[in-house]
Amino acid sequence: METFIVGVLLSFLVIIAIGIIVLRDLLAAVILLGVYSLIAAGAFVVMDAVDVAFTEAAVGAGISTILYLGALRFTTDRQKPRGHDSLPALLFVVLTGALLIYGTLDMPHYGSATSPAQTHEQVAVRFLEVSGDEVGPPNIVTSVLASYRGYDTLGETVVVFAAGIAVMSLLGLRRRRPQQDISDDERAES
Amino acid sequence: MELLLGVLAWPLAILGMIFLIAGAVGMTRLPDLYTRLHAASVTDTGGTLVIGLVLLLYAVFVYGSAMVAIKLLLIMGFTLFTAPTASHVLAKAALLSGLVPVDGKGEPLLESSEQATQLGRSRPDASSAVQEKR
Amino acid sequence: MRRYPRQSHRVLQVMTRLLVPFMILFGLYVQFHGDYGPGGGFQAGVIIAAGLILYGLVFGIQRARSVCPPSWARVMMSLGVLIYAGTGAVTMLLGAHLLDYDVLAHDPLHGQHWGIFAVELGVGVTVTGVMISLFYGFSSARNSIDRKNSGLPSDVEASSTVEHPQ
Amino acid sequence: MLFSVIAIALLVAMLLTLVRALAGPTAFDRLLAVNSFGTKTVLLIAVAGFLMGRPEFLDIALSYALINFLGTVAVLKYFELPDPDSGHYAEDDY
Structure with a gap:
């Protein structure tokens, strides 16, 4: 189902x-x-x-x-309206897509017990078995993200921070002063 | 117990499914936005509530988990409040932007989109100044 | 279809007033319950920011700014990273490796608990700050293209904007 | 069994809604479809939680029920003329 x-x-x-x-x-x-x-x-x-x-x-x-x-x-x-559909571009895209699909054929099936993520040095099994005693939280995703891979998450937080700074510097950081109070309807009808 | 649960849950579930599918069919088949809105909004809210009730029965009597029941009640409550509000706001915005309602034959029910905009205005005096075409 | 001057939505305002506290409360639940259920700092930050953004969309940016001034949002952005990195620094000062929470309390399990709490808090604060700042940034940046494309007669356009003194 | 039937009914309803979302002549039609789709997704997630015997998943459904509204309001605000600096409503304005 x-x-x-x-x-x-x-x-x-x-x-x-x-x-x-x-x-x-x-x-x-x-x-x-x-x-x-x-x-x-x-x-x-x-x-x-x-x-x-x-x-x-x-x-x-x-x-x-x-x-x-x-x-x-x-x-x-x-x-914007496209200029023209070029045949080589279409061929290229189809070829790339076919290659990508060909690449997925090597991947383990969904839920496969023998996929590398499950079998590699028994990492997944270790997390499942030991994390309760080592780290504590019942939600193992949290213990992996915040504790086992704390460096990673620190990096991600810094990435979010940097992205915020970047967008704000693009949009402009200027402060603005408060406006006088005019009701919107009045303004629209004036 | 099982039997009682089934007797209670199945009719409710079938009712909910009828709501949902009827609403979805109405949304695909009806002629303009306002009628589609009419088809979709009530059935969505009703279907969610009825199916939520089925899930609530199972949460209480099978899982016996208070947390699950509370969360289900919260979901039902929020849907009960947000879905009609969203429909209202959608209809109002459509009127304000001048989308004219049409009848079954596709004829407009208002003379111009300005009239629709006037109808969408929240001020009572503005909307009473407009009368319908027929 | 064309754009229209702002109208106030009474129903929307009442609903928003009801909904926003629940959104923020749910965000806090996700933040502090992430150990036990799905969720964590990132999701919580986004949900809390979504609550404030909904408030700002319905009641106007000016009011949202008075609830959470942009400077606060900017401070939150860096404060979260500081909390996260500061946790790492504290563990180092206590003699362990960076972000090795075992030393934060008398026994390792409690230490891990506190460490994860602090770290998730840091993530949540940063994400809230970034999302709110992005919203403020996008909503307050003025542009001329929009007015050209709006399709309204020019007098309505002129009256619907206030020249604002720089 | 019950949950499977509800899930299938939900998927059928979602398909019909999807047709409207793709075909809808105006943006409002699409928005209506998205809003309705969101409600159905909330239900589907809740039902899927019960179907798999793990009803703790309701957190996600709950967050959707709260946030779905935000997207609708945001798109509707897009239709208003940009007026970012003056977000002022009088209290007794209706």
Whole structure:
């Protein structure tokens, strides 16, 4: 049953992705990206990746829509008409896609017990067995992220910080003074 | 106990599924935004509440977990509040931006999009100044 | 379809007033319950920021700014990283490796608990600050393209903007 | 069994909603579809938690129920004329 639900959700993802590519209206594309993250989070939940799903739910549905809309406000919500579809470009894209799909053939199957992540030096087994006594939290994802791989998470936090600084320096950091109080309706009707 | 749970849960679940599918069909088939909104909003909220009730039955009687039940109640409560608000805001924004409602034959029910904008205004005097075309 | 001057949404305002406290409360729950359930600092930060962003969208940026001034958001951005790195520095001062929380309390398990708590708090504070700052940055940056594309007659445009003294 | 049937019904409803999201002539139609899709996803996540016997997953459904609203409001605010500096509403304004 889970496999069936994941399959249906993933095919929804493909449909949405094609829709996003085809649509010229960028606002519609942003709205569809919201659906994309909804479906992705649903699929993650069914695949048991709860923390990933949580991140997708929190970021994809609300914040990323707002950031995309902010970006649209700076530009325009119509995509420029394409010049011409060049055949070599299409061939190149199809070839790259085929190569990528060929690459996935080597990957372990979903949920496979013999995938390298499970078998390599018994890391996963060790985390599952020992982390309760070594670190404590019942949620092993938390203990891996915050304790075993604390350096990584420190780096990620710094990346988020740096990204925030970068965007703010692009958008401008100027302070602004408070406005006089004019009701919006009055202003619109004046 | 099992039997009682089944007797309670199945009819509720079927009702919820009818709500959801009817709403989705209405959203695909109806002619304009306002009718689609009408189809989608009530059935979504109702379907969520009814299916949430089914899940609540299972949370209480099978899992016996108070935390799960509370979270389900919170989900149902938030949906009960946010979904109608979202529908309201959507309809108001559509009116304000001048989207004219149409009837079954595709004829506009208002003369111009300015009238729709006027209808969308929240001030009572502004909306009473407009009467419908027919 | 065209854009329209701002209208106040009474229903939306009432709902937002109801919803925002719950969002922030839920964010705090995710922050401090991440040891036991799904979630952690990142998700919590995003949810708390989402609460404030909803407030700002509905009641206007000016009010959101008075709730959480941009300078606070900027301080939060760096404060979180400081908390995280500071935890590492404290563990080093106590004689262990960087981010080895065992030494933070009398026994290793408690030390780990405190360490994870502090680190997640740092992540949460940074992410909240960054998200709020991004929202402020995007919403307050003025641009001329938007007004050109809005499709409204020019007099409405002119009246819907206030020239603001620099 | 029960949860499987509900999940399948939800997937069918989601497919129909997806059609509207892709076809919707105006942005409002798409937004309506997304909003409704969000409600259905909340349900699907909740049902999936029960289906797998791990109802603790409701945290995610809860966060979606809260945040889905934000996306809708944000897109609707996009249709308003930009007026970032004057976010002022009088208290008794309706």
